[in-house]
Amino acid sequence: MIKSSIPTNHIPKKEGLITDVHKLVESYPRVPITVDCVIFGFDENELKVLLIRSDLEMYKGKWSLLGDFAADNEELKEAAYRVLKERTGMTDVYLEEVGTFSAPQRHPGGRVITVAYCSLLNIQHHELKIHANELHWHSFSSIKEMAFDHKKIIDTCYQWLQKRIQEHPLGFNLLPDKFSLRELQNLYEAILGVQLDRRNFRKKFASMDLLIDIGEMEEDVPHRPGKLYKFNYEKYEKNKRKWVGIDF
Amino acid sequence: MIKSSIPTNHIPKKEGLITDVHKLVESYPRVPITVDCVIFGFDENELKVLLIRSDLEMYKGKWSLLGDFAADNEELKEAAYRVLKERTGMTDVYLEEVGTFSAPQRHPGGRVITVAYCSLLNIQHHELKIHANELHWHSFSSIKEMAFDHKKIIDTCYQWLQKRIQEHPLGFNLLPDKFSLRELQNLYEAILGVQLDRRNFRKKFASMDLLIDIGEMEEDVPHRPGKLYKFNYEKYEKNKRKWVGIDF
C-alpha cells in the first residue's frame, strides 16, 4: 500500500510573502519569443509545406518557416494567426500548437524561444498573393536543410500531423470543398506514408458518416470520374469526442 | 484538380538581407518565461497533484503549481527537471510538455509566459523532504481554486493525461514497483473517471504482455490477496510505437 501525506487547510505562514509582484517579475531574465507556423497543404498527391527564404544573411538561400516575434501583450496563438494572415491572407484556418523549441543556441542572434504551430490549409482557397521572400509551396519530402532549427520543427509537426490525422479527420482542411474519395485516400496515404486498401478505406469513411454525396462527378479526369463529396461539418462537430483512433 | 506553384531553386535576392542578427533580436520585446510542473501521483485510489502555497501576498492561501522562471540559456525542459529536483529531490521522472499559456494578463506582475509540463511520479518513491511552502499532495478532484491561471493549467494537463494514458501505458510511472492488477485498474479508473470491467481489463493487459508476475502476493489486505506484478520495461521500450489506442 502506498502512504502519503494529506494536506490540511493550514493558514499560510505570514512571513516571506511577496507583495511587489512587478518587481519580482522584473528580476528575472527575459527572452524574445517567436511563433513559427508549419503550414501544410496538399496538392498533386503530395503533402506540401509553405516556406519563405530566410532574410538573414547567414542563412542566405535557406528556406525558413513563416514566423514572427510575438508583440507585447499578444497571446501566442493570436500571433500565429497574425502571421498566417499577414503571409497568406487567410483568416479562417485550422491552427494548433505543437510545441516549444528552446535550445539556447537555436537562434544565431541570441536566445529566442519559439512556439511551433501547425496549420492545415487548402491550397486552392489561397492565392499566395504575397510574393515577398519567395513564398512557395514545397513538397514536404523534398525538404532537406533549413534555416535555424526549422527542419527539426517541421519534422516534429509532421509526426504530430501523422498522429493527429488518425485521431481526428483533420485532412478535410487540406482538401477543396468538393473532393473525391480517391483524393481523400491519396491525402491519407501521402501523410501516413503507407498504401491503404481502397475498399476498406471507403468502408471506413462510409461508416463514419462524415461525407455527403453532393451528386456531382469529377470532371476532366482521364478515366471514369468518381463521385464528389463534401465534408459533414455538423456531424463532425457533434461527434468530435468520438474520433479517437481511426484505423484503416 | 488543385493547382499550385512549385518552388524553383532561385538565387535569393541580394538586397535586404539582415546581417546583424543580434541587433535584430534585440529590437523585439522580451518576456519572462516560467515552467510549471503538474505532478501527478496516485494514492488511496485517487489521482493526486503536488502543490505548494503561493508565496505571493495577493494569492495568500491559494495553492499553486511548482514552477520557476527559466534561467539564462536554460532549455525549458531542463528548467522543468530542475524544478522537480529542487522541490521533490526526484531526478528520474517522467516529464512531458503539455502546452504554453500566454494570456497577457495571466500573471499579476506583468507579462509572463509559462510552459506547462506534466510529470508522473510514484508517491512511494518520494519522501517530500522539502516542506517549504507546504508542499503537499492534493486529491485532484478536490482542487477548486488556484493562484494565477493554474487551475486552467492543471485541467489541461488532466485532459492530456486522460488521452495519453490510453495511448501509452504511462500509468506505471504512478505505481510502486510491485503492484496488483486491482491497483492498476484503480489507477485507470481514477484517471479516466469510468468503471472498467475487471475481466476485460485483466485480459487486455494480459494480451499486451507488459506485466511480469513476480510470484509474490499482496500483504496486509483485508481479503484474499492478489498477485503482484512488475512492469515489463524492456518489452515496452521495444514495442513503444505500438501502444496507440488502448481500449478497455
Added chain:
DNA sequence: TTTCATTGTGTACATTCTACATAATTCTTA
C-alpha cells in the same frame, strides 16, 4: 466453521479489421 470480500478465470456474441475480385463506367485511341 461460517460468512464476507475479493481474486481469478472463460465463453458467447457483437463489432471491427483485413484481405481480396469482379462488374460498371468513362475516356482514349485506333
Added chain:
DNA sequence: TAAGAATTATGTAGAATGTACACAATGAAA
C-alpha cells in the same frame, strides 16, 4: 464507333478484438 485502358464502385468471409456476463477459489474476519 468499337475496343481497350484506367479507374470507380461494391461485398463477403475469416480473423482479431471488444464487450457483457457468472461462478468457483482463497484468505481474512467474525
